[in-house]
Amino acid sequence: MASAPVLHVRGVTMRFGGLTAVKSLNMTVPRQALYGLIGPNGAGKTTVFNVLTGVYCPTEGEIQFDGTRIEKKKPYEITRLGAARTFQNIRLFADMSVLQNVMTAHHLRTRETLPDAVLGTRRHRTEENDTRDRAMELLKIFNLERFADEPATSLPYGSQRRLEIARALATQPKLLLLDEPAAGMNPQESLDLMRLIRWLRDEMKLTILLVEHNRKVVMGICETIQVIDYGEEIAIGTPAEIQKNAKVIEAYLGGG
Amino acid sequence: MSLARKLAVIVATLTALVVLNYVFEYGFGDFQINPYYARIINLIGINITLAVSLNLINGLAGQFSIGHAGFMAVGGYTATYLTVYHGRQIAAMFGSTPAEPLGGSIVMIPSLLAGAAAAALAGLLVGIPSLRLKGDYLAIVTLGFSEIIRVIILNIPAVGGATGFTDAIPITNTFWIFAMAVLTIVITRNIAHSTFGRALFAIRSDEIAAEAMGINTTRYKVMAFVISAALAGIAGGLSGQLFANPLNPQNLNFVKSIEVIVMIVLGGIGSITGAVLGASILTILPEALRGFDQQFPGLRMVIYALLLILLMIFRPQGLLGRREFSWAWLRPVKRRAVLG
Numbered sequence: 001m002a003s004a005p006v007l008h009v010r011g012v013t014m015r016f017g018g019l020t021a022v023k024s025l026n027m028t029v030p031r032q033a034l035y036g037l038i039g040p041n042g043a044g045k046t047t048v049f050n051v052l053t054g055v056y057c058p059t060e061g062e063i064q065f066d067g068t069r070i071e072k073k074k075p076y077e078i079t080r081l082g083a084a085r086t087f088q089n090i091r092l093f094a095d096m097s098v099l100q101n102v103m104t105a106h107h108l109r110t111r112e113t114l115p116d117a118v119l120g121t122r123r124h125r126t127e128e129n130d131t132r133d134r135a136m137e138l139l140k141i142f143n144l145e146r147f148a149d150e151p152a153t154s155l156p157y158g159s160q161r162r163l164e165i166a167r168a169l170a171t172q173p174k175l176l177l178l179d180e181p182a183a184g185m186n187p188q189e190s191l192d193l194m195r196l197i198r199w200l201r202d203e204m205k206l207t208i209l210l211v212e213h214n215r216k217v218v219m220g221i222c223e224t225i226q227v228i229d230y231g232e233e234i235a236i237g238t239p240a241e242i243q244k245n246a247k248v249i250e251a252y253l254g255g256g
Numbered sequence: 257m258s259l260a261r262k263l264a265v266i267v268a269t270l271t272a273l274v275v276l277n278y279v280f281e282y283g284f285g286d287f288q289i290n291p292y293y294a295r296i297i298n299l300i301g302i303n304i305t306l307a308v309s310l311n312l313i314n315g316l317a318g319q320f321s322i323g324h325a326g327f328m329a330v331g332g333y334t335a336t337y338l339t340v341y342h343g344r345q346i347a348a349m350f351g352s353t354p355a356e357p358l359g360g361s362i363v364m365i366p367s368l369l370a371g372a373a374a375a376a377l378a379g380l381l382v383g384i385p386s387l388r389l390k391g392d393y394l395a396i397v398t399l400g401f402s403e404i405i406r407v408i409i410l411n412i413p414a415v416g417g418a419t420g421f422t423d424a425i426p427i428t429n430t431f432w433i434f435a436m437a438v439l440t441i442v443i444t445r446n447i448a449h450s451t452f453g454r455a456l457f458a459i460r461s462d463e464i465a466a467e468a469m470g471i472n473t474t475r476y477k478v479m480a481f482v483i484s485a486a487l488a489g490i491a492g493g494l495s496g497q498l499f500a501n502p503l504n505p506q507n508l509n510f511v512k513s514i515e516v517i518v519m520i521v522l523g524g525i526g527s528i529t530g531a532v533l534g535a536s537i538l539t540i541l542p543e544a545l546r547g548f549d550q551q552f553p554g555l556r557m558v559i560y561a562l563l564l565i566l567l568m569i570f571r572p573q574g575l576l577g578r579r580e581f582s583w584a585w586l587r588p589v590k591r592r593a594v595l596g
Binding site: 053055074075076079080084085087091092093094095096100103104105106107108110112114116117118119120124127128131167168170171 | 446449452453466467
């Protein structure tokens with residue numbers, strides 16, 4: 001099954017009352033791909049994201065993740081299957097420390113049961129230590145271990161975005177969905193982020209799907225780019241192909 | 257903690273509680289505790305169980321429930337029913353009667369277990385459909401539930417109906433009250449310090465993000481609700497059998513639920529030690545202010561209300577906020593390095 005695509009989207013349509021936010025979208029994301037989804041403001045990128053992660057149930061169509069149909073599944077079930085996400089508007093657990101944020105996301109991989117926790121058994125202690133160690137490892141990768149005990153929201157914006165990725169990774173995903181990871185970052189920060197995303201794909205063998213506004217980031221790291229406008233695909237191809245595509249230029253700059 | 261140390265702590269706690277109970281019942285040498293103080297201390301213990309258990313759902317999980325009196329009623333009436341109608345048989349198996357200290361303490365075990373189980377079941381039945389609701393809506397459903405329970409009890413003659421459960425046998429003692437308060441604190445604390453506690457904090461902080469991190473939010477809310485209800489049921493079972501006639505539907509209306517909410521708000525919502533503090537203060541305060549009533553009848557409640565209003569103006573997060581009390585606070589303050 002190594003060659004089968006991780007994510008397979010067939011004819012997905014999402015309607016909100018009279019508004020069709022996504023129209024019969026198809027998408028095939030191969031294993032260990034760096035796949036970019038771009039489009040002008042209001043094109044429906046985040047809606048696609050929310051459909052893929054189970055926040056919305058699509059009106060029509062089917063989604064296969066790693067051989068399992070997920071279009072009717074709830075967000076926590078999809079995360080359990082191995083698809084973790086970040087949010088466009090950062091959603092860290094504000095009243096927790098940096099370390100606790102990451103430890104929380106390890107929840108579905110722990111073997112601790114409620115009686116273990118209540119009775120404080122040996123398994124509770126080993127699992128708790130294991131969770132903490134894994135979380136610290138992730139923080140080290142993201143260069144955040146210095147801030148482990150700081151409140152999550154006290155971090156600078158760019159670090160909060162990286163912490164969100166670290167938290168998503170603590171769920172041990174196969175597919176990582178990043179919703180505008182470079183939003184609000186300065187050029188240096190987004191450069192570091194690009195390097196990090198590529199490293200994650202290569203070293204952690206992840207498949208990465210990202211929605212991004214920052215053209216430099218998308219063109220710089222994605223192998224395949226799908227462009228949508230008004231909820232419909234208008235182009236798909238390599239960054240070089242997309243840059244030359246007349247429809248894409250029209251969608252971004254406005255047609256005459 | 258190793259198993260041996262854990263056992264040692266349990267044995268030490270139980271011994272201390274047995275000694276405390278003995279002093280309360282029979283005195284120590286010439287010393288006899290003032291029964292009025294003994295009664296207030298016992299009430300503090302029951303209120304600690306109530307407040308800490310409510311804190312699990314309202315504080316840790318951030319779901320606003322105002323139906324705690326309902327669970328207390330379910331647990332209290334079930335526990336007392338068992339004692340009244342089956343207590344004699346149970347005590348007879350050990351050659352005793354519920355009226356004797358030993359027999360009473362033995363009957364207390366199945367009685368409290370039944371109360372906890374009934375309240376947990378009620379928590380499950382209310383929790384599954386209603387915990388999909390948020391904020392005010394959940395509050396209204398839980399309020400409605402506790403009122404329904406009250407009206408049902410009002411109409412069951414076997415448990416006394418509107419006159420209250422007058423057949424209740426006062427078998428609750430200081431040992432059981434504080435054993436249950438300690439148990440409640442330990443359970444809540446251990447949950448808070450585990451992956452389940454983090455899941456609840458995540459739900460309180462951001463439900464969408466919690467779900468995206470693989471946390472089944474409804475399941476954990478129901479879990480917290482059921483545990484909280486079971487512990488409230490135990491508190492009901494204790495208070496229901498404390499005096500000859502304490503169980504009365506009139507005392508278990510929503511005012512009782514609000515009383516418990518005020519305790520955790522005062523102590524600092526989300527803080528376990530805060531709930532203990534809030535329960536203690538709000539049990540002592542109305543009694544301590546009794547002196548005012550002798551000069552101006554009614555003044556007591558005016559001062560009580562004023563103190564609560566002042567607290568909410570000057571410390572809206574409660575006495576402890578979300579922090580937990582730590583002995584380190586009492587040590588001389590060390591200057592901490594300023595973090596850059």
